[in-house]
Amino acid sequence: MSRWLLRLAGLSYLLVILAAPVGLVFWKTFEHGFGPAWDAVTTPAAKHALYVTVLIAAIAVPANTIFGIVCAIAIVRRRFPGKGLVNALVDLPLALSPVVVGLAFLLLYGRNGWFGWLGDHGVQVVFALPGMVLVTIFVSLPFVVREVVPVLREIGTEQEQAAATLGASPFQTFRRVTLPAIRWAVAYGVVLTTARALGEFGAVSVISGHVVGKTETMTLHVEERFQSFDYVGAYAASVVLAMLAIATLAAMTLLKPKEETR
Amino acid sequence: MAIVGRALTKRFGDFAALDDVSIEVPAGSLTALLGPSGSGKSTLLRVIAGLERPDRGTVELDGVDVTRRAAQKRGVGFVFQHYAAFKHMTVRDNVAFGLKVRRRPRAEIRARVDELLELVQIAGWADHYPAQLSGGQRQRMALARALAVEPKVLLLDEPFGALDARVRKDLRAWLRRLHDEMHVTTIFVTHDQEEAMEIADQIVLMNHGRIEQVGGPRELYEEPATEFVMSFVGPVNRLGESFVRPHDLELRAEANGETTPGRIERIVHLGFEVRVELRLEDGRECWAQVTRDEAEQLELAPGGTVFVRARRTKVFQTT
Numbered sequence: 277m278s279r280w281l282l283r284l285a286g287l288s289y290l291l292v293i294l295a296a297p298v299g300l301v302f303w304k305t306f307e308h309g310f311g312p313a314w315d316a317v318t319t320p321a322a323k324h325a326l327y328v329t330v331l332i333a334a335i336a337v338p339a340n341t342i343f344g345i346v347c348a349i350a351i352v353r354r355r356f357p358g359k360g361l362v363n364a365l366v367d368l369p370l371a372l373s374p375v376v377v378g379l380a381f382l383l384l385y386g387r388n389g390w391f392g393w394l395g396d397h398g399v400q401v402v403f404a405l406p407g408m409v410l411v412t413i414f415v416s417l418p419f420v421v422r423e424v425v426p427v428l429r430e431i432g433t434e435q436e437q438a439a440a441t442l443g444a445s446p447f448q449t450f451r452r453v454t455l456p457a458i459r460w461a462v463a464y465g466v467v468l469t470t471a472r473a474l475g476e477f478g479a480v481s482v483i484s485g486h487v488v489g490k491t492e493t494m495t496l497h498v499e500e501r502f503q504s505f506d507y508v509g510a511y512a513a514s515v516v517l518a519m520l521a522i523a524t525l526a527a528m529t530l531l532k533p534k535e536e537t538r
Numbered sequence: 539m540a541i542v543g544r545a546l547t548k549r550f551g552d553f554a555a556l557d558d559v560s561i562e563v564p565a566g567s568l569t570a571l572l573g574p575s576g577s578g579k580s581t582l583l584r585v586i587a588g589l590e591r592p593d594r595g596t597v598e599l600d601g602v603d604v605t606r607r608a609a610q611k612r613g614v615g616f617v618f619q620h621y622a623a624f625k626h627m628t629v630r631d632n633v634a635f636g637l638k639v640r641r642r643p644r645a646e647i648r649a650r651v652d653e654l655l656e657l658v659q660i661a662g663w664a665d666h667y668p669a670q671l672s673g674g675q676r677q678r679m680a681l682a683r684a685l686a687v688e689p690k691v692l693l694l695d696e697p698f699g700a701l702d703a704r705v706r707k708d709l710r711a712w713l714r715r716l717h718d719e720m721h722v723t724t725i726f727v728t729h730d731q732e733e734a735m736e737i738a739d740q741i742v743l744m745n746h747g748r749i750e751q752v753g754g755p756r757e758l759y760e761e762p763a764t765e766f767v768m769s770f771v772g773p774v775n776r777l778g779e780s781f782v783r784p785h786d787l788e789l790r791a792e793a794n795g796e797t798t799p800g801r802i803e804r805i806v807h808l809g810f811e812v813r814v815e816l817r818l819e820d821g822r823e824c825w826a827q828v829t830r831d832e833a834e835q836l837e838l839a840p841g842g843t844v845f846v847r848a849r850r851t852k853v854f855q856t857t
């Protein structure tokens with residue numbers, strides 16, 4: 277009896293918190309049929325917003341994946357001065373409000389910031405794509421590191437040492453032994469990074485300047501449509517975002533072989 | 539290939555794992571590094587393999603100083619206590635690893651791996667993953683993997699330590715036979731004196747990061763250089779300044795000029811062997827090891843009195 281109550285409580289919680297809002301967005305989107313929703317997401321502004329979002333993720337995710345793996349190996353396998361600091365700094369993006377991140381980059385790369393001189397040389401960072409990529413990298417940085425570190429610790433160094441005694445170079449050892457052992461942690465980190473990069477709003481909002489058709493991402497586009505009382509447009513764009521996230525998750529689930537879903 | 543270590547020192551913080559250790563292992567021999575945990579035996583093995591860099595001292599393989607050479611380039615086979623199997627590879631791929639990183643032709647790799655799997659008796663498991671193997675099979679796979687690249691030296695770090703007693707006994711005998719066929723210079727680490735005595739030609743007994751004695755199994759047992767060696771390689775009684783093995787205590791029913799009377803405290807029957815725990819006249823305790831027949835002949839019983847004589851004792855100079 278109590279077991280059923282517990283299940284019911286858990287399910288209702290998930291329903292109210294997760295399923296209902298997402299479901300509502302889907303329902304609202306297609307309330308007047310497929311046509312208006314399709315029209316809303318195929319406007320030039322919406323298409324460009326999608327392009328910007330995907331482009332930013334396509335740069336930020338690989339960058340953070342490579343950095344994340346290297347950083348995790350450094351934290352777990354190497355000894356270097358300032359290691360504690362690096363370990364703590366990696367978590368900073370999780371603790372910092374994205375709006376603060378956006379402001380910080382604005383101050384740093386803005387006209388009067390330390391790197392403001394970049395603008396004088398024709399490299400526009402703030403209110404442009406480079407700034408948006410930078411803040412997205414910043415906010416989505418911890419995920420691969422945090423997923424890979426515990427797995428690296430758990431697998432230990434013996435397999436790597438065995439590979440070395442068998443004549444493998446450090447790179448061969450990494451590619452043939454370490455990487456396969458951490459691949460699922462990396463994959464999961466990539467999914468989280470991607471989700472974060474696609475969904476980022478606050479930091480991008482501050483640094484982008486909201487130039488429609490130029491520096492507008494999908495999340496900014498949702499807000500802009502909403503502010504303009506174009507609810508179908510806002511909901512439809514939200515659905516596109518949700519589909520992207522679901523596709524990422526599905527891709528990982530499909531890639532993962534059955535025997536390893538323990 | 540002969541292995542020589544000279545004046546090797548390795549510290550981990552304040553702990554001296556190796557304290558000025560010099561060792562010589564003749565080519566083609568089977569040598570045991572024996573000692574209690576923390577004696578530095580594993581560290582010495584890892585230094586020879588290049589998995590650990592000594593603070594001081596040198597390692598020579600076949601007369602060539604390899605102290606600064608990475609493990610990858612030393613040509614040693616290393617077997618770990620916990621197998622260090624590549625979990626995501628099949629048994630075949632595990633064994634083939636060293637050949638693959640050397641970019642040998644595919645047909646050659648296949649032939650060599652088949653031959654090795656046959657040798658270590660796991661040919662039927664080639665396409666399984668290590669997780670599907672028993673401990674003993676996994677360790678044989680690890681051995682085949684190490685042998686695949688034809689190492690000039692084979693180093694085994696407590697290779698049977700994680701296995702149960704029966705498998706361990708089988709593998710010991712098997713390792714000895716394997717060595718006799720291949721003649722690759724082999725060093726294995728163990729804390730089990732029986733294991734060392736059973737397989738090794740030469741035993742290097744270590745304690746507190748130093749070598750206590752080097753010698754054949756019989757030499758260590760019969761002519762121990764220190765009190766530590768004597769007590770580590772077999773049971774021992776301490777009687778004042780002298781040490782005596784339990785089987786060197788003779789028990790008699792009647793006194794003669796050389797015996798000391800002792801009261802029997804307890805008798806433990808271990809099949810063929812009988813342990814007799816005694817309290818001597820002067821209050822000292824010791825135990826004697828006799829055969830079942832002897833025990834019956836002397837009609838030993840708890841509470842009774844026997845007369846004890848040490849056939850052979852050992853006295854060490856205290857420094």
